[in-house]
Amino acid sequence: MRLLTERLGADLRDLWTDEDTVEFAIDGDRNVEVLTLLRDDEELAFFMLADEAAVDYGVDAHFEVVYHLFSWKHPAWLRVRARVDRSDPRIPTVTHLWEGATFHEREMYDMMGIVFTGNRDLRRIYMSPDYRSFPQRRDFVLPDDAADSPAHGVNPLERPETWDLSRFRDAPAVTFPPSSERDDAPAESVTGGETLADKSRPR
Amino acid sequence: MTKTDPEVRIPDPIELDRLEEDRLRAVAGLTPLHAGSGEYAGFDQVGIPDRPPQTEREREVYSLDEGEMLINMGPQHPSTHGVMRLVVKVRGEIVVDIDPVLGYLHRGIEKLCENATYTTVLTYVDPMDYLSTMHNEHAPAIAFEKLYGIRPPRRAEYIRALVVELNRVFSHGLMMGFLALDMGGLTPILYAFINRDEIVDMLSAISGQRMLFNFFRVGGVNFDTNDEFLSRLGTWRSHVLTNIEMNEHMITDNEIFRSRTIGMGTLSGADAISLGVTGPNLRASGVPFDIRKAHPYSIYNELEFDVITQQGGDSYARYLQRIAEIKQSIHLIDQIIDKMPHGPVQAQVPGIIRPRPGRAYAAVESPRGLYSVYSISDGGPTPYRFRMRDPSFISLQAMPKLMPGRLVADTMAIMASLDPVMGGVDK
Numbered sequence: 001m002r003l004l005t006e007r008l009g010a011d012l013r014d015l016w017t018d019e020d021t022v023e024f025a026i027d028g029d030r031n032v033e034v035l036t037l038l039r040d041d042e043e044l045a046f047f048m049l050a051d052e053a054a055v056d057y058g059v060d061a062h063f064e065v066v067y068h069l070f071s072w073k074h075p076a077w078l079r080v081r082a083r084v085d086r087s088d089p090r091i092p093t094v095t096h097l098w099e100g101a102t103f104h105e106r107e108m109y110d111m112m113g114i115v116f117t118g119n120r121d122l123r124r125i126y127m128s129p130d131y132r133s134f135p136q137r138r139d140f141v142l143p144d145d146a147a148d149s150p151a152h153g154v155n156p157l158e159r160p161e162t163w164d165l166s167r168f169r170d171a172p173a174v175t176f177p178p179s180s181e182r183d184d185a186p187a188e189s190v191t192g193g194e195t196l197a198d199k200s201r202p203r
Numbered sequence: 204m205t206k207t208d209p210e211v212r213i214p215d216p217i218e219l220d221r222l223e224e225d226r227l228r229a230v231a232g233l234t235p236l237h238a239g240s241g242e243y244a245g246f247d248q249v250g251i252p253d254r255p256p257q258t259e260r261e262r263e264v265y266s267l268d269e270g271e272m273l274i275n276m277g278p279q280h281p282s283t284h285g286v287m288r289l290v291v292k293v294r295g296e297i298v299v300d301i302d303p304v305l306g307y308l309h310r311g312i313e314k315l316c317e318n319a320t321y322t323t324v325l326t327y328v329d330p331m332d333y334l335s336t337m338h339n340e341h342a343p344a345i346a347f348e349k350l351y352g353i354r355p356p357r358r359a360e361y362i363r364a365l366v367v368e369l370n371r372v373f374s375h376g377l378m379m380g381f382l383a384l385d386m387g388g389l390t391p392i393l394y395a396f397i398n399r400d401e402i403v404d405m406l407s408a409i410s411g412q413r414m415l416f417n418f419f420r421v422g423g424v425n426f427d428t429n430d431e432f433l434s435r436l437g438t439w440r441s442h443v444l445t446n447i448e449m450n451e452h453m454i455t456d457n458e459i460f461r462s463r464t465i466g467m468g469t470l471s472g473a474d475a476i477s478l479g480v481t482g483p484n485l486r487a488s489g490v491p492f493d494i495r496k497a498h499p500y501s502i503y504n505e506l507e508f509d510v511i512t513q514q515g516g517d518s519y520a521r522y523l524q525r526i527a528e529i530k531q532s533i534h535l536i537d538q539i540i541d542k543m544p545h546g547p548v549q550a551q552v553p554g555i556i557r558p559r560p561g562r563a564y565a566a567v568e569s570p571r572g573l574y575s576v577y578s579i580s581d582g583g584p585t586p587y588r589f590r591m592r593d594p595s596f597i598s599l600q601a602m603p604k605l606m607p608g609r610l611v612a613d614t615m616a617i618m619a620s621l622d623p624v625m626g627g628v629d630k
Binding site for chain 2: 018019020021023047048049050051053055056066068070072075077079098099100101102103104111119120121122123124125126127128129135136
């Protein structure tokens, strides 16, 4: 951590750590400089990009692109959170540092609508090319109402407290007529020796 | 069959013609015709409505030089290990470029998980990478335990490690079978499935499910070991090494298998790190990166094992790596059974978990590489953000590097050696 503070100086914000992760935040437009330093500095040597993900903090907040890095020299995962403005969701690409970031960035573009400037292959990866929404944003509503129900995705019909039993209580008792009055009565009860099957048959 | 030297590129008559034409034009003081900037052919070639290219890379793939053509493989090609389409640019029989088209199996599992309770998430991740179900559940379980601030009992940790290693054994075994199947060898896959069924029966005895086990819980596992599981485990352990040896005899020294894997799809260690390739594929390129050692989770720091690597980096090295890892997993299983303590298998956890607001990252070594979960809690009963990094999704990026210059028939063999599972790729 001391090393991080020395090397990054003013870029470093909100340094935080838990049992196996060190985390800090940077500005979105400084991500390439910071990640290049983290990768190429001999004492830091975070050579592997383990994960790159986007987080949406809500309609009146911002996006975040989160990088997880690994180094042999430090026993913790390093998490770098880069802030992206929601009104202008642009951030420089890191595909020239790690080529494998291409698919991560395509997925983020597809799901969150974040544009990575400089990425050579920024097109949709899961949805079809003519799709126009960004399905993992918080303001994207799922077509079924289960998603924003008070039960948070649990089907309301499966929760007993939501069952409306009043219509069963007020309903009249169900009784069956005697078998002689019913249409589907057994054939023996039909008078005249004719069976129902005979009646339905055209003459 | 004559043995081909993989390092020698098969000469292509059309390419020779073009080189000769350019040479003559250079002699005459003219600019070369074929500078590699072909005309944009558009999408009509692969059977979808034509449209302008969206990116540089798309223009590059869908532009054709003289003598080149685009063909579709998939989405229903039997060898694609699932529903995926490859647009292959070929010159004659030689692959020039390749563009994987994904999304045919996309279910939006991340979005589903953000609308489900923490307990339910562990069931949603099951069908993702359907050959390593136990690993899929392991990473979210660790992440949620970190968020919630509990530790599972030690016996639960040992049972987790045991089922996870069993899962790795059958997943690697199937990869060997599929690799041989993609080269036309039908027999090994049958033996691979016989071996898999033994383990799957064992795991269904402990978990109650046959394929999507749904065995892990936040704070432990669902069931303790039972008699049927243990007796099946003992029977399996008594003959598993013999079975693996038989598989090795069937595949490893096979002349056709060797000539179609040695030198094919060679990936250097530096390239693999840059491309994000992890797991056995990375270790086959000589990089000793294994999360179980590099960043120990669960009880792996109490077990004795070394990280196995191969030096070749080609399909054959990736195959040998799988065999070595199966043996390593069996060695780990022996140790786990020896050391397994007594005690409860589930910590006290309420039915609906509401962790404190926070962030957690957990990574496990799945049979296909680094499988990690990044979960954010806002204090509610569902994760605010649930992100999964699937190793086979990232490994697919290596394909445009490995396949150019090879024959069309070898693309499937190289792809099978990377061992992607489309359920995980498309999430």
